[in-house]
Amino acid sequence: MKHSILKVVLACSILFSCSSEPELEPEVINEETGNPINTSSNRQETGSSSNDLLSASTFNKMVVEVGYIEGFKPTEKAMTNFKAFIENRAFKPEGVSFVENQVPASGKTSYTLEEVVAIEKENRTVYNTSSTIGVWILFIDGKSSRDTNQGSILGSAYWNTSFVIYEETIRGLSGGAFQPSRSLLESSVIHHEFGHILGLTNLGTNLQNDHEDPEHPKHCDEKNCLMYWAAETSQGIGSLLAGGETPVLDANCLADLKANGGR
Template sequence: MKHAILVFLLAIISVNNFSCKKSDTITGLPSINSDNNKQVGASANDLLSATTYTSIKIEIQYMPGFAPDAASLNNLTAFFNTLVNKPGGVTIVQSAITGSGKTVLSLNDIATIEKNNRTAYTSGSQLGVYFLYTDGGYTEGNVLGVAFRNTSMCIFGKTIHDNSGGIGQASRTKLESTVLEHEAGHILGLVDVGTTMQTNHKDAAHGSHCNNTNCLMYYASETTDVLGFLITGSIPPLDANCKADLKANGGK
């Protein structure tokens, strides 16, 4: 198994075409609260600015054996606080849910689990954001996480566990933090999916990702050089272009 591929294929998945301007509403998946049933990136400005919503509640639900890494959640909170204008703050709540009983999960499986379990939705002046940690992998086995609605993301817990914390692998905290923050970057509209680029830095070959190989939003790498970076280096940061995009769309 090529760990470099599994570590860095951080995917964004949308049911509809991002170029569609007629409606942001997601179709083809089990429907949830209308404010949270939109395209990835559709709520980027709402997440970044304080114009409409002044706080964010992040709900994390996990299946048995795959509770989030505590340090990774601290990193995720810091990531949001560094980027978004929310005077009411960013809070995280966690809860365990029943396991899927599946080795492989489809996007429809994930969305169904969300529909049956999610409780944090956008309401009043608070935006609801959802992360699901699963006990099975994705239909594409090299995928670690997906952003699939405007406030919905999935982390494939078993795949994370299988490819971190061992000899020659990245630490659990580094890998999990990288995936969490990467998917969060997508719902914040990166790259060019709800947050307009100030300078063209989109990786044309891989869509919605940054062309800077050192940026958190870089799509993928299959080289041992990149795997070695995650093992010995820090969690990749957003580069200057990604930060400039977020600031121009209401972020800090």
């Protein structure tokens, strides 16, 4: 991977190290009722809520909380695309809605996963209720601490309803000459990371056919699929974003989601 949109791996991070909750966590209090909120159901292993997100068996509605560091709000087009992506894949009879949450800047330029988690714990307000499933997405004003001189991480799914987008990195790789538009790159990374919390690939949503990439586990082996671990060459990422369109799920990934209660 290189520090260029033509050679950076697309949204290539799934974190499993934060799937368990520490024994003593401070309570999150509902400001309107004053009652504590049960956060445990939103702090589980990535992919474990795939059926809950896809089907209407337990949750009839989805609320996505869009957290963003001041000055790093995503484009409206990317959010419109994201809502359409959810509605095309999930059954939510009472709808999908978005709420915004501006998060204070920390002054950091690089974030560890633990720091990303701490921001969620401090600022997230939307959690599961009896009929609504809550999703948290954070757009952060810095890079991942796991970036190297070989490449940058654009997004990471780390809990069952949580993922982070490294918005500053995305802005540095988009909008310029020979680069994709910011909304296109944002959409591609957002959809990819949401795909992981939907259980793709073989991450809580069972495979209907063998299409997991053996060299890049939990990713699809079809190079044109949204869930492909984009190649480390210009041909790889270029093919995913060719034509100025957000990559889509291939037939195998779609079959997996449908078998797990999705559209």
